Amino acid sequence: MAEQETGRRSDGPPLLEAHNVHMMFGGLMALHGVSLHINKGEILAIIGPNGAGKTTLINIFSGVYHPNPGRILFEGVDRTTMPPHHVAALGIARTFQNVALFKGMSVLDNIMVGRHLHMKSGFFSQGLYWGLGQKEEIKHREYVEWIIDWLEIEHIRKTPAGMLPYGLQKRVELGRALAAEPKLLLLDEPMAGMNLEEKEDIARFVLDANEELGTTICLVEHDMGVVMDISDRVVVLDYGQKIGDGTPEEIRNDDRVIKAYLGSVGR
Amino acid sequence: MAFFMEVLISGLLAGVMYSLVALGFVMIYKASGVFNFAQGAMVLFAALTCVCLSERFMPFWAACLVTLAAMVLVATGIEGIVLRPLVARPPIILFMATIGLAFFLEGLGQAIWGTEVHGINIGIPDNPLPWLIQRGLMVSQFDLVAALIAGVLVAVLVFFFQKTRTGRALRAVSDDHEAALSVGIPLRWIWGVTWGIAGLIALVAGIMWGTRLGVQYSLSLIVLKALPVLILGGLDSITGAIIGGLIIGASEKLAEVYLGSLVGGGIENFFPYLLGVLFLWFRPYGLFGREIIERV
Numbered sequence: 001m002a003e004q005e006t007g008r009r010s011d012g013p014p015l016l017e018a019h020n021v022h023m024m025f026g027g028l029m030a031l032h033g034v035s036l037h038i039n040k041g042e043i044l045a046i047i048g049p050n051g052a053g054k055t056t057l058i059n060i061f062s063g064v065y066h067p068n069p070g071r072i073l074f075e076g077v078d079r080t081t082m083p084p085h086h087v088a089a090l091g092i093a094r095t096f097q098n099v100a101l102f103k104g105m106s107v108l109d110n111i112m113v114g115r116h117l118h119m120k121s122g123f124f125s126q127g128l129y130w131g132l133g134q135k136e137e138i139k140h141r142e143y144v145e146w147i148i149d150w151l152e153i154e155h156i157r158k159t160p161a162g163m164l165p166y167g168l169q170k171r172v173e174l175g176r177a178l179a180a181e182p183k184l185l186l187l188d189e190p191m192a193g194m195n196l197e198e199k200e201d202i203a204r205f206v207l208d209a210n211e212e213l214g215t216t217i218c219l220v221e222h223d224m225g226v227v228m229d230i231s232d233r234v235v236v237l238d239y240g241q242k243i244g245d246g247t248p249e250e251i252r253n254d255d256r257v258i259k260a261y262l263g264s265v266g267r
Numbered sequence: 268m269a270f271f272m273e274v275l276i277s278g279l280l281a282g283v284m285y286s287l288v289a290l291g292f293v294m295i296y297k298a299s300g301v302f303n304f305a306q307g308a309m310v311l312f313a314a315l316t317c318v319c320l321s322e323r324f325m326p327f328w329a330a331c332l333v334t335l336a337a338m339v340l341v342a343t344g345i346e347g348i349v350l351r352p353l354v355a356r357p358p359i360i361l362f363m364a365t366i367g368l369a370f371f372l373e374g375l376g377q378a379i380w381g382t383e384v385h386g387i388n389i390g391i392p393d394n395p396l397p398w399l400i401q402r403g404l405m406v407s408q409f410d411l412v413a414a415l416i417a418g419v420l421v422a423v424l425v426f427f428f429q430k431t432r433t434g435r436a437l438r439a440v441s442d443d444h445e446a447a448l449s450v451g452i453p454l455r456w457i458w459g460v461t462w463g464i465a466g467l468i469a470l471v472a473g474i475m476w477g478t479r480l481g482v483q484y485s486l487s488l489i490v491l492k493a494l495p496v497l498i499l500g501g502l503d504s505i506t507g508a509i510i511g512g513l514i515i516g517a518s519e520k521l522a523e524v525y526l527g528s529l530v531g532g533g534i535e536n537f538f539p540y541l542l543g544v545l546f547l548w549f550r551p552y553g554l555f556g557r558e559i560i561e562r563v
Contacts, residue, residue: 062449088451100446102439113439117451119432180450 013076015040015184015216016061016092021070023056023240030056031067032240038184043210043217045227048237049260054220055097057237058188061218062094063087074184089117093182095173097189103162107172110161111147114179115140144179151175151205167198174202178209185209187219191226203230224261228252236260273405274524275517280410282516283417284479287472288489289496289508290421291465296502297441298461300358301350304365306469307490308372313338313466314473314482318387319380327389331470338466341372346462351455373487385482387474413475420471421509424464428505433460441503495543501556510554515539 014037023031031053038044046054059065060072063084072080074090082090093114102110119136148154151171156164161172170190177185190206191199203226209215221227228234228248236244236251238260244251251257291306316337321330345368353361393409428434440447440457448454473482476489492515500511523535546553 064445064448084445084448085451085453088449094449096446096449100443100449102442102446104442105435105438109435109438113435113447113452114450116432116436116439176450 014038015075016218017071017073018057018060018067019071019073021057021060021067021072023053023060023065023067023070030240031060031070034070034237034240034242036235036242036245038216038218039233040216041210041214042232043206043219043230045231045234046218046220046237047222047224047227047234050222051239052237053240054222054237055188058094058186058218058220061087061184061186062092088180091180091183092186093177093180093184094186095170095177095188095190097192099166099169099173101161101169101173101176104160106158107153107161107164107175108144108148108157110172111144111175111179112140114176115144117180147175147179150208167194167201170194170198170202171205174205174209178213178215181213182215184216184218187217189220189222192222199226206230274520276406277410278517278520279513280406280414280516281520282513283410283414284472284475284512285489285492285496285515286509286512287413287417287420287468287475288493289500289512290424290505291468291472292493292497293500293503293505293508294424294461294465294468297505298437299346299350299458300441301361301365302358302502303465304362304490305345305368305372306465306493307487308369308376309338309342309466309469310473310476310489311482311484311487312341312372312376312473313470314387314477314486315376315380315385317470317474318385318477318482322385331474335467335470338470339463342462342466342469343459346458347455351458369487369490373484377484382484385477387477387482389474389478391478393479409478416471416475420468421505424505433457437461492539495539497553498543498546499553501553504553504555507553507555515542518542 016038018034018036021031021034022029034053034057046057048054056065060067060070063079063082063086066081070080071078074087074092079087079090102113105113119140148157151174153168153171153175156168156172161169164172174187174190177187187206190202194202206217206219207230210217219227219231228251231248234244234246234248234251235242236254236257238256243260244254244257246254288306288310291309292303295301295303295306313334317330317334320333321327324330325333349364349368350361353364391409391412393407395405396408396411426434428438436447436452437457437460439450439452440454444454447457472489473486476486480486496508496511496515498511499514500507500509519535519538522538523532527534
């Protein structure tokens, strides 16, 4: 499964940079001075034990929380305080830890909503000038159907998303995020609660999205398993601080990381 | 049999009028999870503004347009000034805010336009069509037109929800705020649109009910008639609002005619609530509402 080509990373500036990010919830310091960058074209995994601040970091990247203090740069532009829907417009899509699909809508509609930002014709032109709206709808529909084919979910296109089993919901959510043709895709525990086969399916889709669509991917995972195989680089968080940053090989042999995961080894 | 049909049809047509009011609730509940108690006050405010403008300043059609603009302004204003600062508070707080709003809007409407009763005449007589009388059905023309208008309104709303980009975004927002934001849907714009549409529905309902009852303070009490409709149909379903309205309308008329005589009459006024209570016992999320199952 490990098919990374190390030459894939571009030499340009990082796609996303986080500088000295702090995040406080009440009296709890969830993130304490984390700095990291995501290179264009890579798959970066953020791992760490429970409560390490991984999801908080994803929420900061997608604009749900704003770091204080701290700065977030995307393509070199400061976007620290941008609200989530503006962040989405910059080309950052995400999935959620506890699947946040539109449960009452069909799979097709869910993924169509993912293309919201690409649709130009608004309220009135679609209501009144039917022609233009229809032409656009067909164009986007084609892309969405392509994604559905690619994710191998043709058979459930018309099914309400809420009625699907968990593994498929996760896959549909991935499809919705990819429909936006994002520059950066944030995946919050995409394999949580899955069996091995489902995990491998998702791993395959993540690798394909990275290679075929050229999407930069940042994924958060709790356990190291599959993640180590598909990532170019791994960042390790523990108690809101970064304790490791390197290739999967380097991380595997890092003393601090081993200690955080396994506790008092060698004592 | 003809008599039964007549009762049934006039009941269904009255039900359409209830649906009109219920629709306004459903719109707002779907998009923002707020049970907007002020919907009735919005209906009164719309009817009052429309009728007074047409009496004093302009022809009726112009008054309708101006009122529509005013309602969109009032509705989006409510959303922006009153409810937005309360986002993410418990539903009961939002509900209390809308009760306050209801009193405010009733007061404002009467402060501007006075408290006397107005009649609206939209030029459709409230008596049966001759060719229907010949077939033995006493069905009011006005009821038919009201049903037609409600039907068109519903068709437009359904088209909007199912086929347009904004409609799809609206459904997405009603399902999951966070996910909607993550795909780039601006919540505020969507909430503004929703309240604007609720304003439009209030205007249509206000004109239709105003024609029927006269435009006066008690118009805002028709929210109470919308409650059983919502309980029956489900708070978050447009289809539910329509079907619920029809069932309530038909059943209250039939109950009055066929059961009322047994107990001395007058059950029309409370029968819908009786039906509502039955539904709360056996199907609390309504016929078409989203079933919420909480696992313990």
